[in-house]
Amino acid sequence: MTNHQILALTVMSAVVLALRALPFAVFRHRKPSSLFLYLGKTISAAAIAMLVVYSLSTVSGAGAVPAGTIGLFSASAVVVLLQIFFKNPLLSIAAGTVIYMLSVQGVLGKLLFF
Amino acid sequence: MPQSVVRRAFVASLPVLMGYLSMGMAWGVLFTTQVPQAGPVAAGVVSAATISGSMQFAAVEIVKNAANYSLGLIALLAILINIRYCAYGLPFIEEFKRYPWYLRWYLVCALTDETYALQVQCPYSGGGRSRYLFCIAFFDECYWIAGTVIGAAAGKLITFDTTGIDFSMAALFIVILVDQCREKSNRIPAITGGVITAAVWGFFFLFLPGHVNKMLFPAMALIVSSLLFMRKKLEAAAS
Numbered sequence: 001m002t003n004h005q006i007l008a009l010t011v012m013s014a015v016v017l018a019l020r021a022l023p024f025a026v027f028r029h030r031k032p033s034s035l036f037l038y039l040g041k042t043i044s045a046a047a048i049a050m051l052v053v054y055s056l057s058t059v060s061g062a063g064a065v066p067a068g069t070i071g072l073f074s075a076s077a078v079v080v081l082l083q084i085f086f087k088n089p090l091l092s093i094a095a096g097t098v099i100y101m102l103s104v105q106g107v108l109g110k111l112l113f114f
Numbered sequence: 115m116p117q118s119v120v121r122r123a124f125v126a127s128l129p130v131l132m133g134y135l136s137m138g139m140a141w142g143v144l145f146t147t148q149v150p151q152a153g154p155v156a157a158g159v160v161s162a163a164t165i166s167g168s169m170q171f172a173a174v175e176i177v178k179n180a181a182n183y184s185l186g187l188i189a190l191l192a193i194l195i196n197i198r199y200c201a202y203g204l205p206f207i208e209e210f211k212r213y214p215w216y217l218r219w220y221l222v223c224a225l226t227d228e229t230y231a232l233q234v235q236c237p238y239s240g241g242g243r244s245r246y247l248f249c250i251a252f253f254d255e256c257y258w259i260a261g262t263v264i265g266a267a268a269g270k271l272i273t274f275d276t277t278g279i280d281f282s283m284a285a286l287f288i289v290i291l292v293d294q295c296r297e298k299s300n301r302i303p304a305i306t307g308g309v310i311t312a313a314v315w316g317f318f319f320l321f322l323p324g325h326v327n328k329m330l331f332p333a334m335a336l337i338v339s340s341l342l343f344m345r346k347k348l349e350a351a352a353s
Contacts, residue, residue: 001151005180008188012173013163015192016199020225023203024210024218032204038345039338040201045300046307046337047194048291051172053311054330055284058175061277071278079285083292090136093285101278 061104071103119242123249126235130228131257138261139268140282141170146269147276148178157266161259165226168195168290170262171283182327194334202230213244224251226258299352303341310336 023032032040056076061068079096083089102108142157164170172195176183183191202225210218232250236243294300314333318326341348 001149001156001177002180005149005151005177007185008176008180008183009160009163009173011185011188012169012176012192013160015189016164016166016169016196017223019193019196019199020203021222022200024207024222027204027207028211035345037201038349039341040197041299042303042341042348043194043338044198045291045294045304046341047197047334048168048287048294049304049307050311050330050333050337051168051195051287052284052291053308053315054333055172055175055287057315057326058179059278059281059284072281075281076284076288079288080292083289087293089133089286089289090140092289093140093282096285096288097279097282100281101276104278105275 059100064104067106067109068104071100071108075100075103119238119245120249122237123246124253126232127250127253127257130232130254133228134254134257135261135264137167137286138258139265140286141167141174142262142265142267143269143272144171144174144265144279144282145262146266147272147279148174152177152266153270154263154266158259158263161262162255165224165255165258166196167226167258167286171286174283175280179327187330190334191330198227199225205234217244217248221247221251224255226254229254299348302344302348302351306340306344307337310340 026032056062056072059072062072063069075096078099079092082092082095086092099108102111138161142154145157145160146152146154160170160173164173169192172191176188176191203222206221210221213221229251232254233247236246236250238246291304295304311329311333314329314336315326318329322328
């Protein structure tokens, strides 16, 4: 791996560890402000939603019309529905990923239309 | 160490064993298929140093296209993705002060969503409590590292076409989002984050193609400022 890749990973784990330690270092003697608690509660869902959109935009082959785009939307819908009804993360992720891989590699199109 | 504490902690951690092993394997496969220079050792090191599924799944794209991400952007992303960990420490602040420094630091550094959920349900109040908390954290960490190393090794052996396997990263975030949205108070922040990011992406796609990887800074700034802007309304709705 290049130096920048290793640095990137180091920064990520350092930040994660710092966040875990933050309340113990900062809030030992005073209570966290209500603004801090509000952001801590609301940013998580907003950040994950941001990651959903962003990671969908970086998935390989997503720009290929129509196989990639159709695959992206149908695989995402499958993940949402499976997770809502079965609450099994691995099932949702595996099913969605297989559907997307089959469609972006052109296998699904051949199976369904030829 | 009394055996019953260890055994009780192990039994309590069994659901996490299933979850972490399988999710860890998914991440390991993704990591070594997307970043061909990495192997099981790298996966194990990253897992031991981070122990965070959402961070590590995001890290795959960042490491794969590292040139697109400045260290400042990476740090900001890490803060936004994991800011929830700040809140997890709060109930334990007083208790951990009484523990020896090495135990305190280990428990702090090994904190994850699932470990936290098991630790707040600790059945011991006096003796055995610190041991139980340690066992939960340690077992969970082992499951996660083992899963990612196995997955990374499997990823090295895969010979079929893995194009599109990076969808699993998006799928993981969708899964987390669906679970978060079961709680009503998370829905408006989630919609805010999704709509703003989609809008910023659209703007870059139309007007600044080729710079789409720079969309995260403005997206994060807009999300945080709109959350601050909506604070009164959201807090009124929550109470």
